[in-house]
Amino acid sequence: MGQEGAPTTSEAGHSDFFSEQNSLAEGLAYNILKQREGQSGTDGKSRAELFALKLERERSSMLSAEDIKQACDIVQEEATLADENGVEYIDYEGLTRVQDRCHDLWGSELDRCFRASTFLKLRGLGGSVPAGSLTEYIKRYVDMRKLHLDLSTYDREGCGIVALKGLEEYLGHCQLFERQGMDKKRIQQANQVAVQKFAFHHVLRNEQMRVVDLLTSTVMEELQEVRRAMESATDRRRVADSGSWFSRQVIETVLDSFFDLSGPTGGDRVTLQMLLEFEGTKFSELFVRRLFEEHVSSSRAGEEGVSSSGDKGRTEGTMGLMDFTRFVVAWRDRSSKAAVRYFFSIFDAQNHGYLDYVDVRTFFKEIHELWKGSGQDSQDEPGMCENVVNEIFAMVNPASPGRITKDDLFKCGKAVTVIGILSDMWEFYRHEHGEGEAGLEGEGFVEL
Numbered sequence: 001m002g003q004e005g006a007p008t009t010s011e012a013g014h015s016d017f018f019s020e021q022n023s024l025a026e027g028l029a030y031n032i033l034k035q036r037e038g039q040s041g042t043d044g045k046s047r048a049e050l051f052a053l054k055l056e057r058e059r060s061s062m063l064s065a066e067d068i069k070q071a072c073d074i075v076q077e078e079a080t081l082a083d084e085n086g087v088e089y090i091d092y093e094g095l096t097r098v099q100d101r102c103h104d105l106w107g108s109e110l111d112r113c114f115r116a117s118t119f120l121k122l123r124g125l126g127g128s129v130p131a132g133s134l135t136e137y138i139k140r141y142v143d144m145r146k147l148h149l150d151l152s153t154y155d156r157e158g159c160g161i162v163a164l165k166g167l168e169e170y171l172g173h174c175q176l177f178e179r180q181g182m183d184k185k186r187i188q189q190a191n192q193v194a195v196q197k198f199a200f201h202h203v204l205r206n207e208q209m210r211v212v213d214l215l216t217s218t219v220m221e222e223l224q225e226v227r228r229a230m231e232s233a234t235d236r237r238r239v240a241d242s243g244s245w246f247s248r249q250v251i252e253t254v255l256d257s258f259f260d261l262s263g264p265t266g267g268d269r270v271t272l273q274m275l276l277e278f279e280g281t282k283f284s285e286l287f288v289r290r291l292f293e294e295h296v297s298s299s300r301a302g303e304e305g306v307s308s309s310g311d312k313g314r315t316e317g318t319m320g321l322m323d324f325t326r327f328v329v330a331w332r333d334r335s336s337k338a339a340v341r342y343f344f345s346i347f348d349a350q351n352h353g354y355l356d357y358v359d360v361r362t363f364f365k366e367i368h369e370l371w372k373g374s375g376q377d378s379q380d381e382p383g384m385c386e387n388v389v390n391e392i393f394a395m396v397n398p399a400s401p402g403r404i405t406k407d408d409l410f411k412c413g414k415a416v417t418v419i420g421i422l423s424d425m426w427e428f429y430r431h432e433h434g435e436g437e438a439g440l441e442g443e444g445f446v447e448l
Helices: 009-036 047-060 065-078 092-106 116-122 131-152 164-174 184-194 196-202 211-215 218-229 233-242 248-262 272-276 285-300 321-332 337-347 357-372 384-396 406-411 415-423 425-432
Strands: 088-090 161-163 208-210
Touching: 047 131, 065 088, 065 092, 065 131, 088 092, 088 131, 092 116, 116 131, 131 164, 131 211, 131 218, 161 164, 161 211, 164 184, 164 196, 164 208, 184 196, 184 248, 184 321, 196 208, 196 211, 196 218, 196 321, 196 337, 208 211, 218 233, 248 272, 248 321, 272 285, 285 321, 285 337, 285 357, 321 337, 337 357, 337 406, 337 415, 357 384, 357 415, 357 425, 384 415, 406 415, 415 425
Parallel strands: none
Antiparallel strands: 161 208
16 A cells, blocks of 8 residues: 555654643543542542552553553554555554454453544554554553553542652652662662652642643653663663663762762751852852742741751751752753743742843843953953843743743743853853753753
């Protein structure tokens, strides 16, 4: 069969699968909620007990690796079409035959994979679905089902919510860092640091996250990629060089950087001055002061004891390990919506909801002063400050001229550069020396 312009297996397998991930996750969550209705009080069991029993039943019906292979073989057997490149396709009639055969073997476990809506989303230009795309979809669907059940184990009340502490327990169950050879004494702290990336991007309130959000999270996908890589010695070596947040090397760098900063007399706390003197960066004092005001002092001043986020004995004006970790996550992920929100509040000192020329110039002026005192080439270039401020507004191109909103900064695709220029002299140096946007994120601060 000629399939001119039909997508390749890999193209359809990725783009179409991820376009439906949200509906899959929401469907899974909806089914859970519907089955919970009327459960309270049944046979004198609590809601939590009933939910635990339900999870156990669902887990027992999950397909094994052999089952998944058999399902994929069935797809290949029913794929009766092929293009000139040898890529096999399956039409809708073939899809229904696959559904019938799978239903005979495993009941309704895979029915969602064979809906008409799934066929329409996966089909190529020739009107049929690449067999490889469908098999990939089935594998990912089963993986998502398993992940949903794994995360729901830590949903204490069966409400579709996982607390940060529960996610720490999930990482512990995965033995993520043990399998990467981390010193056992650091494992607990490493798990606390690692889950902060989830907290930064997905926490709603009270350090709680929706399971459905975690299922479709790029952070969760990053974690699962590392877990899969740990299955082979070759891929395990690649994890060390990947720069993934969930690699042992990155987490140990965060821990080592924090304790190097706080020093032997710092009491495991980082002060404003310590951060200003951190090797490899040249943050402006204004930026660091606003960082502490917005994300350390203003919301956490004077708290004592152990907080739910893991910072102990907070002292006003000092940064604990979890505060430091959130800053590192924000810096690494400057292009993300959560990071833009994090840094925008620092720059918007007047709480206008936008940054005008005065705001941008105020922050860059301090970077410019550091620049002039650093002995760099062209440090005394006339009009540099005004030129850079104008360049920033040109890069962002705000919807309302002269007013940069959070939405403008996120959508412009230059958040990494803009945030760096207004925060760190060395980020400005790199911008001036022509290092592109792709080369900026994840480098510099803490050298991650």
